[in-house]
Amino acid sequence: xxxxxxxxxxVERPLPPKTFHLWLIAVPLxxxxxxxxxxxxxxxxxxxxxxxxxxxxxRQMIPPAFGEVYERGAVGKVFESVYIAWIxxxxxxxxxxxxxxxxxxxxxxxxIRSPIRQLFNAIRAVPxxxxxxxxxxxxxxxxxxxxxxxxxxxxxxxxxxxxESIEDIDDGPVEATKACGGKWVNGMRWGVLPQVMPIVxxxxxxxxxxxxxxxxVLGMIGAGGVGSELVSQLSFRNFPAASAVLLxxxxxxxxxxxxxxxxxxRIIKGAEIDEESKNLEAIxxxxxxxx
Amino acid sequence: MNDDPKIPIRPTKPxxxxxxxxxxxxxxxxxxxxxxxxxxxLSTFWEVWSNPIWAxxxxxxxxxxxxxxxxxxxxxxxxxxxxxxxxxxxxxxLPVSFxxxxxxxxxxVVYFFSRSIMNLVRAVPDLFWAKLLVTAIGIGAFAGxxxxxxxxxxxxxxxxxxxxxxxxxxxxxxxxxxxxKHLPAVRTGVLPTVFPSYVAYSLYIFxxxxxxxxVLGLVGAGGVGRVIETQRQFFRFDRILGLLVIIFVIVWIIEQISVSxxxxxx
Numbered sequence: 070x071x072x073x074x075x076x077x078x079x080v081e082r083p084l085p086p087k088t089f090h091l092w093l094i095a096v097p098l099x100x101x102x103x104x105x106x107x108x109x110x111x112x113x114x115x116x117x118x119x120x121x122x123x124x125x126x127x128r129q130m131i132p133p134a135f136g137e138v139y140e141r142g143a144v145g146k147v148f149e150s151v152y153i154a155w156i157x158x159x160x161x162x163x164x165x166x167x168x169x170x171x172x173x174x175x176x177x178x179x180x181i182r183s184p185i186r187q188l189f190n191a192i193r194a195v196p197x198x199x200x201x202x203x204x205x206x207x208x209x210x211x212x213x214x215x216x217x218x219x220x221x222x223x224x225x226x227x228x229x230x231x232x233e234s235i236e237d238i239d240d241g242p243v244e245a246t247k248a249c250g251g252k253w254v255n256g257m258r259w260g261v262l263p264q265v266m267p268i269v270x271x272x273x274x275x276x277x278x279x280x281x282x283x284x285x286v287l288g289m290i291g292a293g294g295v296g297s298e299l300v301s302q303l304s305f306r307n308f309p310a311a312s313a314v315l316l317x318x319x320x321x322x323x324x325x326x327x328x329x330x331x332x333x334x335r336i337i338k339g340a341e342i343d344e345e346s347k348n349l350e351a352i353x354x355x356x357x358x359x360x
Numbered sequence: 361m362n363d364d365p366k367i368p369i370r371p372t373k374p375x376x377x378x379x380x381x382x383x384x385x386x387x388x389x390x391x392x393x394x395x396x397x398x399x400x401x402l403s404t405f406w407e408v409w410s411n412p413i414w415a416x417x418x419x420x421x422x423x424x425x426x427x428x429x430x431x432x433x434x435x436x437x438x439x440x441x442x443x444x445x446x447x448x449x450x451x452x453x454l455p456v457s458f459x460x461x462x463x464x465x466x467x468x469v470v471y472f473f474s475r476s477i478m479n480l481v482r483a484v485p486d487l488f489w490a491k492l493l494v495t496a497i498g499i500g501a502f503a504g505x506x507x508x509x510x511x512x513x514x515x516x517x518x519x520x521x522x523x524x525x526x527x528x529x530x531x532x533x534x535x536x537x538x539x540x541k542h543l544p545a546v547r548t549g550v551l552p553t554v555f556p557s558y559v560a561y562s563l564y565i566f567x568x569x570x571x572x573x574x575v576l577g578l579v580g581a582g583g584v585g586r587v588i589e590t591q592r593q594f595f596r597f598d599r600i601l602g603l604l605v606i607i608f609v610i611v612w613i614i615e616q617i618s619v620s621x622x623x624x625x626x
Contacts, residue, residue, distance in 0.1 A: 098447065101443050102443075102447055104440065105444035108437060108501075109501045109502055110500070110502065118497075122496050123493070125496075126496040148397075149397060149398070151394075152394035152398050153398055155390070155391065156391070156394050156395055156400055159391060194612070199574075199575065203600070206413050206416075207411045207413050207414065213398055213400070215398075286487045286488065289487055289488075289579055290578055296487075299488060303492070306495070311492075315488065326483075
């Protein structure tokens with residue numbers, strides 16, 4: 070009995086590990102909140118009024134006036150957004166694919182791949198909306214400005230993704246074409262392209278989903294598509310019509326997402342993808358902006 | 361021809377199926393139709409580059425751009441929108457993500473509702489939210505901050521609830537089997553293992569919000585985009601170009617800091 074109590078006395082509860090001091094994080098966070106909130110002129114009354122105002126608008130949005138916006142040709146506008154996204158994706162895909170071959174470190178020499186990589190990075194740094202702001206004075210208002218903005222911007226991401234998948238290939242087939250006396254182009258055509266095409270084409274589809282959202286937004290500044298319709302209905306304070314436009318856009322976005330996701334799964338069935346980084350890219354693109 | 365049995369017959373190429381032809385034709389037709397609809401024209405590519413209006417983008421009037429009221433005050437407002445919406449959105453996202461994960465959800469009803477609402481919120485692009493809120497609660501940074509808060513909440517719960525889904529369930533089981541209630545069990549069993557990625561995702565959301573807040577002003581939701589929009593209406597493209605240069609230098613610096621912090625976290 071005595072033995073047992075002696076052994077118990079020697080066992081001590083392990084000390085909790087030393088942790089980072091919480092206030093070192095909490096104080097800067099608090100300062101950041103106070104700083105940002107004071108800058109935004111958020112008074113208590115505005116904060117308390119906001120939910121009420123939002124609720125008033127929401128109540129006026131029901132029921133949505135589908136008939137009215139249909140007569141104004143909003144369905145055509147929604148499809149215009151889809152067309153812009155489709156042609157923009159094709160422009161981006163066609164330009165980015167050859168560039169990606171010149172940017173991959175296993176198939177291209179350094180003097181050509183570093184400028185092309187910088188080009189991809191630079192394009193990805195500029196949001197579509199800013200591209201459209203710059204392009205609209207040149208092309209004029211309308212769908213073509215949006216298409217060019219989306220096409221240009223897609224080159225950046227599509228080029229980066231394609232380049233990364235080219236870097237991941239198995240070198241065997243490329244060596245085999247070389248051993249048969251094939252030139253660089255033959256190696257790319259028969260050694261690389263068949264390996265990367267499934268994943269690259271699924272990236273194209275993925276980018277198309279993103280571009281549908283992006284082109285809807287581009288319409289807000291006059292670059293064609295459904296955004297202009299939403300803006301004009303909201304500025305007339307015609308809320309039933311605005312909610313109809315919004316619901317139509319959501320329906321098209323969700324439908325295209327679902328179909329495209331199914332096709333993508335079919336294309337790369339069994340292929341390994343880095344799920345987390347793809348999610349991050351997905352979110353980046355979903356918001357039309359990139360890190 | 362091939363009489364020698366030692367040389368294998370070359371395998372024949374599989375014939376394409378009729379279905380593939382139909383799909384290709386439909387896609388091609390759709391592409392042409394869409395190209396006509398967006399007035400696609402190869403020659404416009406060259407017209408765009410040779411347009412004389414490009415000359416109006418140069419030279420950059422640095423003495424106008426590098427002033428407090430034209431660039432730096434709106435930029436600070438942009439930063440404040442991004443900081444406020446990231447903090448509020450990510451704080452709200454913490455409980456919602458736990459409700460949305462099959463591992464930690466309190467019950468099926470909460471799980472189902474939080475998931476479907478968040479999916480709907482995400483189907484609306486961020487600038488649509490901004491425009492809606494500008495209409496509802498007035499022009500300015502306040503509406504912009506709200507719209508980015510909503511959007512960062514929706515994006516954050518998507519990312520983070522998937523991390524919670526993938527968390528190790530054993531600590532949670534251990535906490536439950538020792539009699540812990542739901543909240544303490546989640547707090548001690550799951551939160552510590554997923555907290556580093558929560559912080560990393562928050563930083564990522566901050567980067568997204570910085571970029572989004574730059575363009576918010578184009579729809580009247582405050583920040584430096586407001587200046588771009590005004591100058592756009594005056595056709596002062598040289599000023600816009602100068603603003604863009606400053607914006608991207610600052611955004612790039614902030615992003616590099618955030619990216620290096622994230623690399624150390626995960």
